[in-house]
Amino acid sequence: MRAAVIAPDGRFEVAEVPEPKPGPGELLLRVTSCGFCGSDIKARPIMPEGTIMGHEFGGEVVGVGSGTSSTWREGTHAAVLPALSCGTCDWCRSGFVIHCPQVRLVGLGGAGGGFAEFAVITEAASIPLTPRVNSRYSALVEPFAVGLHTIHTGGLREGDDVLVIGAGSVGLTTAAWAKVRGAGSITVVDPVEARRDVAKVFGADVVLASVEEAPRNSYDLVAECVGHAELLDDCVARARPRSRVVVAGVDHLPKQFTSSSAIMKETTLTFAVYYSPAEFETVIEAIADGVIDPAPLLAKEVPLDQVNEAFADLTASAVSGRILVTP
Template sequence: MRAAVIAEDRTLEVAEVNDPAPGPGELVLAVKGCGICGSDLKVVEHLPIGYTMGHEFSGEVVAVGADTEGNWKSGDAVCALPLVGCGNCQHCWDTLPVHCPHSEMIGTGKRPGAYAEYVTVSSAQTFRLPEGCGYDVGALVEPLAVGLHAVDTAGIGAGDNVLIVGAGPVGLAVALWARHVGARSVVVSDPVAVRRDSGADFGATGVIDPAAEELGPAFERLAGAAPNVVMEAVGKPGIIQTCIETVAHRGRVAVVGICSGPDPIIPVCASLKELTMTFPVYYRHQDYAHTLAMIDQGRINPAPFITHTVDLDGLPGAFEAVKSPTDQCKVMVRP
């Protein structure tokens, strides 16, 4: 099959690789949609040459292994968690396979991902797409589940004033779910105008250009009070400290962005405000299920996330372009 693999210079190149075959409990999907994730731009520096990334995907079942969980057959339209847990530890039983000590990541770890024509997944972590849910939307379930888990972990609910720092796909997913659960004010901040201005499509009540205004005064101008919840969705050094300085006393800061390097903070600033800080990662099994249910019922509309589509040959160029975003939100690859 054809796949986009990591080249020597840490760009992507399309190459021929071996076709996957399903092991026990596994399915092989023909990939129909796979989003380019901002975290891929970081992990590409650390994964092996020749590896295939891609962890936000949907597809059609084309092969079913032995001893699978669920009544799967060829032709089923599905999406799947990009995680394969052991299924026999407390973390797996708690529907948190990301914490399983034997968990294998699809597209960011041991298992090849979906920047390819085919991908192998765990049948236990596979979900049938609702009727009428296209493959592009199916591939958005993963980043939507990230946002849902972050909102749940931060305890966002009715009446909260929420500032989201970073209006990339994950930040916008957080905005969507924050309004869904009843937040009073949802304000997004981003230096990229197109991303910032698209916040209204996902429930934002206001936007901030951080290059033009300080976050705290700008939020109070828009919402009438300081944010009692700040969601960090950038993943660059220095942003967590900014969130600490901006949030209200006794407020909550949730760090959703992935920063893989040192990021100094001044703990006393958080202590003097008696802040609660959380660091949500990935999602639970039920976050996927709930996201799909809300899509099926028409209670959320994720389609505006997708601003660009490319085929597999267009992926390497699109991947480089996302490193310096202009008008991109979610770029969808259709292998």
Template structure:
């Protein structure tokens, strides 16, 4: 089968490889679509970061590996111990865990000390014609959801988990700094939880337009207006809940400053470099700062994914605006990675359809 193999920075090759065999507890998924994630871009430019150049402690794989983790597709083969019908549409929860560390014993598989992600840590990947995964990583989706759009269940579940971690309550004034794909999922998840009004700060014009389309009450261009002063003025002192989804030092400090005394700032972004903040801003205003790491894995895989799937089915979440292009596997680098790395690009989520 064809698969995108990561060899190192700026070195992704579309190759013919032998498909994995299906074990007794495994499922083969014919891939309908796989989204390009910001973490994929980070690996492409500056990796290997989470991709192992030594054997991974769980998958025992190392470079080169097949990449891609925002996966949707159809079951085409099942192991003898698996009770799922061939032809079922599914998404993959890509969390990898060891099962032996304290976090796995606590049920926090996504915090596993040896953990990782399918498509980043071995275990197959979504930029391929098919993938074999253990049955516990599979979450069925109904035929009501277009199978290609189901690839966005994974990033939307990042938003669901972030909002749950934030403790957001109905009626909370909320700010979202950054409206890339994950920022847009956080926005929709916050709105679904009853947040309002919701302010979004985003310098990219195309992404500001998407934030409006996804339901933001007000969208701010931080290159024209100071978002902190504006939001604090509009809210009478700051927001109850703030999300940082831009991944730069300035936006973190803006988010912390925008949050009212006693409020909560949730940091969703991953950072390639250490940043500086003023902790007095947190201490003197008794703020809570929360980190959020992806979503639940293990036997709990279906819970947060199930919330996202129900919201897709009912129309509470609308993934359609996020998908700005669909490309073939052969065009992954030129029409996918390289386009998304252009800061002036109008693309949001690019789906690869093998």
């Protein structure tokens, strides 16, 4: 099969690689499309040569391993939850599969990802797509699950005034779910005008170019969706006393944080990563029911050969929304 693998120079190279075979409890998926995100930018330099990246994808079942449930048939479409876990530990049983001690991250070095014609995924991590969801959106289930998990972890309550910092896909999907779940008001901050425009489509009542423009002590939930930990002081400053700040953006660098104002306000500071199978199912139902329209998140679709160009566009923030690679 053809796959975009990490080459010795760290770029992607489209190569012919062996087609994976589904083992017991696994499915062979023909990848419909696969998205990129900021995590890929951060992870690519540390991925070993030959890695098949891509953790936001869906596909059509074209092979069924032994011992899988009888409901899987060839032709069924699935969205991939890109964390393969043991399925039996307490974390797996409670749905927090990312914390399973045996977890393998799909497309981030633990198992082959979606920048390939085919991928093998456990049936537990293959979330069936109802026929009511257009299969071209299967790769967008993951980003919407990130947003849903962010508002769950942040403890969004109906009527909350919500401030979302960053209108990349995490911020946009967080805003979209805040809207669906009855936020009182939604303010989204992003310096890029095109992204602010998409934020309005996803439910933002107010869009701002800079966090400095957001009033202090005014929000019940602040979501940091950029991955710049130096924004934490700004987040706490905007939060009301005894309210919540949820961090969904990943920062690998040490940054300063002044705890005094968070202490004086008794801010709940929490962090969100990944999602549960139930959250994937919720996203799929919401798309099927028209509660969430994923279309505005889809910037463009490109063939596998253009994976390097698409990656460059993403790195330069040249597009708002997802570029999907269609192997």
